[in-house]
Amino acid sequence: MELMPKIPVAEWISSATDWVTDTFEFLFDFIKNDFGDFIEIFAEDWLMGIPIWLFIVIVGLLAFFVSGKRFGLMAFSVIGLWFIANQELWEELMNTFTLVIFASLISVIIGVPFGIWMAKSKVVEKVLTPILDFMQTMPAFVYLIPAVAFFSIGMVPGVFASVIFATPPTVRFTNLGIRQVSHELIEASDSFGTTGTQKLFKVQLPMAKKTIMAGINQTVMLALSMVVIASMIGAKGLGQTVITGLQRAEVGTGFVAGLGIVILAIIIDRFTQNLNTQRGD
Amino acid sequence: MPIIQVKDLSKIFGKNAKKATQYLDQGLSKEEILEKTGNTVGVNRASFDVEEGEIFVIMGLSGSGKSTLVRLINRLIEPTEGSVYIDGKDLATMDKKSLRDVRREKLSMVFQRFALFPHRTVLENAEFGLEVQGVDKSERSQKAKDSLEMVGLGGYINQFPGQLSGGMQQRVGLARALANDPEVLLMDEAFSALDPLIRKEMQDELLELQETMKKTILFITHDLDEALRIGDRIALMKDGRIVQIGTPEEILVNPANDYVEKFVEDVDRSKVLSAEHIMKRPETVDVEKHGPRTALERMRKEGLSTIYVTDAKRNLHGYVTADDVSEAAKKEVKDLKGILRTDIPKVEKDTSMQEIFDIIHDSPVPVAVVEDGKLQGIIVRGAVIAALAGSEVNLNGTNA
Ligand SMILES: Nc1ncnc2c1ncn2[C@@H]1O[C@H](COP(=O)(O)OP(=O)(O)OP(=O)(O)O)[C@@H](O)[C@H]1O
Ligand SMILES: [Mg+2]
Numbered sequence: 064m065e066l067m068p069k070i071p072v073a074e075w076i077s078s079a080t081d082w083v084t085d086t087f088e089f090l091f092d093f094i095k096n097d098f099g100d101f102i103e104i105f106a107e108d109w110l111m112g113i114p115i116w117l118f119i120v121i122v123g124l125l126a127f128f129v130s131g132k133r134f135g136l137m138a139f140s141v142i143g144l145w146f147i148a149n150q151e152l153w154e155e156l157m158n159t160f161t162l163v164i165f166a167s168l169i170s171v172i173i174g175v176p177f178g179i180w181m182a183k184s185k186v187v188e189k190v191l192t193p194i195l196d197f198m199q200t201m202p203a204f205v206y207l208i209p210a211v212a213f214f215s216i217g218m219v220p221g222v223f224a225s226v227i228f229a230t231p232p233t234v235r236f237t238n239l240g241i242r243q244v245s246h247e248l249i250e251a252s253d254s255f256g257t258t259g260t261q262k263l264f265k266v267q268l269p270m271a272k273k274t275i276m277a278g279i280n281q282t283v284m285l286a287l288s289m290v291v292i293a294s295m296i297g298a299k300g301l302g303q304t305v306i307t308g309l310q311r312a313e314v315g316t317g318f319v320a321g322l323g324i325v326i327l328a329i330i331i332d333r334f335t336q337n338l339n340t341q342r343g344d
Numbered sequence: 345m346p347i348i349q350v351k352d353l354s355k356i357f358g359k360n361a362k363k364a365t366q367y368l369d370q371g372l373s374k375e376e377i378l379e380k381t382g383n384t385v386g387v388n389r390a391s392f393d394v395e396e397g398e399i400f401v402i403m404g405l406s407g408s409g410k411s412t413l414v415r416l417i418n419r420l421i422e423p424t425e426g427s428v429y430i431d432g433k434d435l436a437t438m439d440k441k442s443l444r445d446v447r448r449e450k451l452s453m454v455f456q457r458f459a460l461f462p463h464r465t466v467l468e469n470a471e472f473g474l475e476v477q478g479v480d481k482s483e484r485s486q487k488a489k490d491s492l493e494m495v496g497l498g499g500y501i502n503q504f505p506g507q508l509s510g511g512m513q514q515r516v517g518l519a520r521a522l523a524n525d526p527e528v529l530l531m532d533e534a535f536s537a538l539d540p541l542i543r544k545e546m547q548d549e550l551l552e553l554q555e556t557m558k559k560t561i562l563f564i565t566h567d568l569d570e571a572l573r574i575g576d577r578i579a580l581m582k583d584g585r586i587v588q589i590g591t592p593e594e595i596l597v598n599p600a601n602d603y604v605e606k607f608v609e610d611v612d613r614s615k616v617l618s619a620e621h622i623m624k625r626p627e628t629v630d631v632e633k634h635g636p637r638t639a640l641e642r643m644r645k646e647g648l649s650t651i652y653v654t655d656a657k658r659n660l661h662g663y664v665t666a667d668d669v670s671e672a673a674k675k676e677v678k679d680l681k682g683i684l685r686t687d688i689p690k691v692e693k694d695t696s697m698q699e700i701f702d703i704i705h706d707s708p709v710p711v712a713v714v715e716d717g718k719l720q721g722i723i724v725r726g727a728v729i730a731a732l733a734g735s736e737v738n739l740n741g742t743n744a
Contacts, residue, residue: 245459247455247457247459248459248461250415250420250455250459251453251455251459251460251461253420253447254418254420254447254451254452254453255447255448255452255472255473255476255524256443256444256445256446256447256448256473256476256477257444257476258444261476265472265475265476266461269463269464270461270462270463272463341463342463342464342504343462343463343464343465343504343505343506344462344506
């Protein structure tokens with residue numbers, strides 16, 4: 064293939080990333096240091112500061128009430144958490160939990176407004192849809208590279224990569240939920256003279272709540288699925304134990320840590336699903 | 345000035361609507377235009393005025409453009425051509441804020457398919473308009489409760505719309521509009537989901553509301569009985585055009601064209617029905633026994649503005665009016681003889697509907713049905729129209 068020299072796409076991307084890294088260094092440093100410290104305090108001082116038994120009791124009680132005073136979720140949560148503690152993976156669990164919480168929160172904070180914007184404008188929807196597709200189909204590993212370039216290694220780049228990977232469902236479902244509100248109800252709202260904001264908060268968002276929550280549930284699950292990948296760039300937690308197991312060819316270690324992730328996933332999934340109730344259903 | 349003025353209003357759905365308006369100018373029909381351009385004619389050059397305090401009914405078959413027309417009036421739909429004036433102000437030239445104010449203060453709409461908010465309770469639905477206006481919580485919930493009470497749903501305020509029957513949901517929609525206390529109510533087939541009994545009750549309620557609160561009501565229906573019963577004026581629509589506007593009498597007596605005639609032909613029972621079919625049992629006072637106080641009491645209880653006066657043998661002596669009676673009562677007058685009026689509109693049991701029609705048209709009091717000088721029954725205006733429309737004929741009246 065002499066006719067056509069190779070197009071230097073990789074070089075362009077690299078130099079663009081370098082440029083961003085240099086130009087926004089002060090911002091990245093700030094995030095890396097201050098936000099990084101905050102994450103650490105949250106995980107190690109706050110979460111790990113709670114006695115294990117108390118943590119398990121609180122989660123059990125929450126599970127009981129969230130699931131409508133049934134015992135299934137409570138029993139599962141208590142036994143699951145106890146098992147993880149028993150396997151001496153509690154600190155890892157807390158770190159993983161922290162990573163998931165921060166990644167999900169940031170994804171939702173970014174995702175919902177973008178979803179609303181997308182629902183309000185056809186143009187925005189047209190532009191954002193392919194970008195969201197791209198974000199979700201690009202192998203998640205790829206996000207590790209700019210993450211490291213911006214934030215070196217640790218929890219912060221882990222959260223960053225997870226946010227990129229996990230945000231799209233929230234954006235999509237928020238858009239979908241708002242667009243699904245029937246034309247008649249929008250007319251009814253308009254006929255009483257609502258402003259755009261009133262319509263959004265009194266009609267569209269409440270009616271879209273169920274769909275948006277389904278999107279958030281997916282976001283959380285995607286964030287959790289990034290745990291192992293993020294640990295490759297130094298994010299602490301159960302993922303690291305899995306990687307260690309892989310490197311040392313210790314099937315047992317890897318499997319137990321993997322089981323821990325599954326338990327956490329099921330608990331979080333059931334919690335968010337149970338919280339997803341809509342008035343008037 | 346009319347509260348609503350509609351001038352040459354047209355709505356054509358679809359792309360290239362302007363092209364389709366040219367075809368309309370050339371006089372092509374709705375079908376031809378659909379075939380040629382793919383555009384649907386919703387409303388075609390509608391013009392009419394609605395006066396303050398009037399019940400203006402828009403009637404027509406399904407698809408004739410009634411819902412489209414009413415949505416043009418509060419500008420939920422942008423017109424293709426023509427204009428709408430509310431209190432003399434052109435909706436089309438208003439900025440967003442003024443339009444919102446008009447919708448908040450002047451027009452409230454009741455939707456054909458209810459359009460209730462499923463995530464809000466019945467009370468919260470009824471509060472919606474006031475909430476949007478920023479009325480504070482306690483005031484708006486009181487007003488919303490009152491209007492729910494009025495439509496008979498006082499006991500359901502904490503239910504969700506999904507828990508109610510269709511008819512009840514429709515009444516929530518009505519309460520939601522009433523709570524706003526608008527000048528104009530736009531009601532798109534607002535009673536269509538109600539069963540006949542409640543429907544009639546709601547029609548009465550609406551008539552009363554209009555009388556006491558002087559509301560202007562634009563009422564849409566495809567039911568002629570309903571139109572005749574409640575309308576001060578009726579506009580008949582066909583394929584987006586208004587083919588006739590007139591009082592119920594005018595429409596029944598002089599249908600403008602075949603379409604209107606078809607509409608009213610099965611209701612023309614004027615030839616078979618006579619006075620005794622539609623008269624009802626009269627409320628009376630006895631000239632020998634009763635004085636002004638009793639008369640006043642009875643009129644107040646029945647909500648009458650006049651009452652007929654008979655003797656023990658039901659011989660008709662005349663009638664008295666509420667004003668005269670209360671005047672007499674104040675002066676401590678003991679009997680009714682001094683204030684008796686005798687200009688009684690009288691018919692006989694077998695007088696035809698057509699004749700009653702002419703008599704009742706310019707009579708302020710109900711028509712008396714008299715035989716051998718004895719009062720047999722009375723006929724109210726609404727009964728004549730209802731009977732012509734073929735709705736419930738008061739058979740109880742015959743043995744009164
Ligand atoms: N959003 C729309 N897009 C395209 N065509 C429409 C739209 N809304 C209404 N139409 C058309 O406009 C015409 C009038 O419809 P409209 O809903 O006003 O009738 P209607 O008199 O209210 O009928 P109904 O008694 O069934 O409610 C119909 O031919 C309908 O197909
Ligand atoms: Mg309609």
